[in-house]
Amino acid sequence: MVVGMAMWRRLCALLALSIATPAQAALEVDLQSPASIRAAAKLIAKNLMSYYHGEEPGNTPGILPGPPPGGPYYWWEGGAMWGTMIDYWHYTHDETWNKNTQFALLFQSNEPQNNYMPSNWTMSLGNDDQGFWGMSVMLAAETIFPDPPPNRPQWLMLAQAVFNTQAHRWDDQHCGGGLRWQIPFANTGYNYKNSIANAILFNMGARLARYTGNDTYAQIAEKVWDWMEGVGYIDKDYNIYDGGHVEANCTDIDRAQFSYTAGIFIQGLAFMHNYTNGKEPWESRLTALSKRTLEFFFPEGIAVEMACELDSHVQCTTDMLSFKGYVARFIAQAVHVAPNLHDVIMPVLRSSAAGMIQSCNPDGTCGFRWNRGAYDGLTGAGQQMNALGTLMALLIDEPKVIPPVTNATGGTSVGDPAGGGDPSIERVMKPITTADRAGAGILTAVGLIGITGTLAIMSTSFGEGGFSFFKSK
Numbered sequence: 001m002v003v004g005m006a007m008w009r010r011l012c013a014l015l016a017l018s019i020a021t022p023a024q025a026a027l028e029v030d031l032q033s034p035a036s037i038r039a040a041a042k043l044i045a046k047n048l049m050s051y052y053h054g055e056e057p058g059n060t061p062g063i064l065p066g067p068p069p070g071g072p073y074y075w076w077e078g079g080a081m082w083g084t085m086i087d088y089w090h091y092t093h094d095e096t097w098n099k100n101t102q103f104a105l106l107f108q109s110n111e112p113q114n115n116y117m118p119s120n121w122t123m124s125l126g127n128d129d130q131g132f133w134g135m136s137v138m139l140a141a142e143t144i145f146p147d148p149p150p151n152r153p154q155w156l157m158l159a160q161a162v163f164n165t166q167a168h169r170w171d172d173q174h175c176g177g178g179l180r181w182q183i184p185f186a187n188t189g190y191n192y193k194n195s196i197a198n199a200i201l202f203n204m205g206a207r208l209a210r211y212t213g214n215d216t217y218a219q220i221a222e223k224v225w226d227w228m229e230g231v232g233y234i235d236k237d238y239n240i241y242d243g244g245h246v247e248a249n250c251t252d253i254d255r256a257q258f259s260y261t262a263g264i265f266i267q268g269l270a271f272m273h274n275y276t277n278g279k280e281p282w283e284s285r286l287t288a289l290s291k292r293t294l295e296f297f298f299p300e301g302i303a304v305e306m307a308c309e310l311d312s313h314v315q316c317t318t319d320m321l322s323f324k325g326y327v328a329r330f331i332a333q334a335v336h337v338a339p340n341l342h343d344v345i346m347p348v349l350r351s352s353a354a355g356m357i358q359s360c361n362p363d364g365t366c367g368f369r370w371n372r373g374a375y376d377g378l379t380g381a382g383q384q385m386n387a388l389g390t391l392m393a394l395l396i397d398e399p400k401v402i403p404p405v406t407n408a409t410g411g412t413s414v415g416d417p418a419g420g421g422d423p424s425i426e427r428v429m430k431p432i433t434t435a436d437r438a439g440a441g442i443l444t445a446v447g448l449i450g451i452t453g454t455l456a457i458m459s460t461s462f463g464e465g466g467f468s469f470f471k472s473k
């Protein structure tokens, strides 16, 4: 019965896509018309921004309501949203949200270190969390998003500071290299080396290399890729698995696959491809990972978050409900710097958008499942980012939507190659006590579930890495 129902729904979805006027009242948009896409994107963007209350009295600028239990969203998702809004401006030229975006990105930047490690958010500060803010300011530099006033940190500086602090945390002591998930040793997940953290380091390295022309960034990106393959997080078929623990030398691989990790690697590979002017092995890697990602995460041409969006039910965390949007945005930007991917990626983004529209109400509220032909009632800031990210990507061929610039081709952002301040937040954390050790044992027994993003669990847990940090210092 359940299976029968699911199949029936899917048929309806396909039917709805094939006819001009769907049965349900859905958001109206003509995917052949850039003007119509822009109008619908404006509605969806406004709906997305209705989740943001950071500039209201008593609230914190830059963040979405949270972190839990204060609201559903972790700190990083604010950073991801501002990146989405930069793309929104870039694709549509609508400046409505630019002021909020610039204000937010600067407010959370942790001046004067400029490294997106503000002490408020230490408890959920993963390399991936910091990295999402980093990727958003990198995008600001690449799209010539309005530069901050000269007495404030500049986009490129901020991106370099994030990159520098992360590159400094590269840890050869365990698993032959790699970044850990969490930054403070006291966070659960400090003993986990995962693909998302390393994906972002790779991505930022590739983009900084192309933007600045400084090959050091590309060499670090290459080191990350080699490590990811060596440790088996990327397999020969270009599946990218979630991660493993330092106690097991990263061999206890959690095989869950998340779409945003693949999207972040594709974008990074496209920049390496462009930076090296099409040289191998980047070209083949880019082709292979793109193919695998479209096949795995876009069954029937529609984005599905495979690890948690199951046929029978959705078991995605708030974090995971936002991943589809990053994939769409990042693989679209990949097309700009690797034009030979255009006819591979754009048809899939188009069919995915067609499914997505069926999930939206006429007011621009969108659901999570895009292969059901109707609104599923699962709404949130992540779902709005997914919808917006996918829809606006279809504007990529519009004449005024320019490919990412570099310092040599119109970029105006000023950098600081040495930025970042003290990368080791660990040094300011309190020393380990006997009570902490007892607590750690209990938490280790509870175990860390191998899901990415920022887990709520705050604790005094630390793995072997916590000890070796103190030994080595």
Ligand SMILES: *[C@@H]1O[C@H](CO)[C@@H](O)[C@H](O)[C@H]1NC(C)=O
Binding pocket: 060, 061, 107, 108, 118, 120
């Ligand atoms: C940190 O938290 C304090 C207290 O809530 C708040 O006033 C401040 O704006 C926050 N800073 C950042 C960067 O979030």
Ligand SMILES: *[C@@H]1O[C@H](CO)[C@@H](O)[C@H](O)[C@H]1NC(C)=O
Binding pocket: 174, 175, 176, 177, 230, 231, 249
């Ligand atoms: C740990 O893993 C790394 C990377 O896969 C490998 O080079 C190293 O030999 C492993 N060490 C041990 C003790 O197995």
Ligand SMILES: *[C@@H]1O[C@H](CO)[C@@H](O)[C@H](O)[C@H]1NC(C)=O
Binding pocket: 164, 214, 215, 216, 217, 417, 418
């Ligand atoms: C290139 O980047 C590296 C790594 O961040 C930095 O140490 C070096 O100073 C940069 N070189 C120049 C010329 O900017």
Ligand SMILES: *[C@@H]1O[C@H](CO)[C@@H](O)[C@H](O)[C@H]1NC(C)=O
Binding pocket: 273, 274, 277, 278, 336, 337, 338, 339, 340, 403, 404
């Ligand atoms: C690099 O990107 C530019 C757009 O900025 C594009 O015109 C060029 O074809 C790309 N190079 C390669 C090798 O794909």
Ligand SMILES: *[C@@H]1O[C@H](CO)[C@@H](O)[C@H](O)[C@H]1NC(C)=O
Binding pocket: 212, 213, 407, 408
């Ligand atoms: C970036 O471009 C500016 C102006 O064209 C130039 O002065 C500066 O040296 C360049 N920076 C780098 C890192 O190449």
